[in-house]
Amino acid sequence: MASKTENKIDFTQKLIELMQQKDISSFKALSKLAGVSEYQIQRLRRGEIQQMRLEFLVKLSQALQIDLSELINSFSTTDLVKQSASTQQSSSEDIKNLKKEYERLQNKLENQEQLLLSQFQQSILQILESLLIQFPTAASRARENRQLPAANIIPLIEKPITRLLQEWGIEAIAEVGTELPYEPEIHQLIEGNAQPSQKVKIRYTGYRQGDKLLYRAKVSPV
Structure with missing residues (x-):
């Protein structure tokens, strides 16, 4: 039986490419620029974006200068692993809810x-x-x-x-x-x-x- 770690996808290279586009030299530098812990960046690299809090995703998208939806799509395992139609629909709803929450926070600010x-x-x-x-x-x-x-x-x-x-x-x-x-x-x-x-x-x-x-x-x- 395959372990959970074997099924996980590593997004490290994807994150490095985005950082290089914005001249961010290291994960530590990204952590400081975004105002989030390096642990949150590790979670992003491990494809755990669905378990991350919205405020951390907003800060990372701003530091990388990309839309929140683009960040979610780029680091979501649902776009890379074939799943059932019901799972894809559920993920789509999650993204919509995240976008709504992001808009609510923007309006509040x-x-x-x-x-x-x-x-x-x-x-x-x-x-x-x-x-x-x-x-x-x-x-x-x-x-x-x-x-x-x-x-x-x-x-x-x-x-x-x-x-x-x-x-x-x-x-x-x-x-x-x-x-x-x-x-x-x-x-x-x-x-x-x-x-x-x-x-x-x-x-x-x-x-x-x-x-x-x-x-x-x-x-x-x-």
């Missing part, structure tokens, strides 16, 4: 990146809140009166602030001094009273980020 970016932006906006609200009003007054000492430094501050807001998709509700109909949802009265659609004047601008309102504009009746 993308969502985590978006969440971290959003949290980072919110932290910075909280720090800069006073500057974002007060600066446009100060800049407007400096432009009206060029004799003010701050008039010459306004452009130096305004340019990086404008660039930051543009890159983060943040827009001012309206420029300081603009007169427009009062909207309680986006305007905050700082003096007097106003009814919806009554003209008010922007004293301190507010900001939107897409559909999200960050700060209401501070206004007063005209």
Whole structure:
């Protein structure tokens, strides 16, 4: 009776060929590049890919710069050993499930990146809140009166602030001094009273980020 080891196929040469294409000098170097143990690489060489965890397969496919499906097909014994139709169908389902899990992990990572970016932006906006609200009003007054000492430094501050807001998709509700109909949802009265659609004047601008309102504009009746 043949032993289990006799039936196993050695994928070492196949792995070496893929490594050479990417200038990876050794299995140890591949282990370090992929961030997996050398034991996992040994399992890949022995054709034990079906027993390996998905996260290790993803890391190895990224290190070798090949698709996950190509890695699975290249190191799967089901492509090299004739099996029954039911076994082939089962292997195909396993591959589909692995692909689905890989896509799920990719989506999860993308969502985590978006969440971290959003949290980072919110932290910075909280720090800069006073500057974002007060600066446009100060800049407007400096432009009206060029004799003010701050008039010459306004452009130096305004340019990086404008660039930051543009890159983060943040827009001012309206420029300081603009007169427009009062909207309680986006305007905050700082003096007097106003009814919806009554003209008010922007004293301190507010900001939107897409559909999200960050700060209401501070206004007063005209």
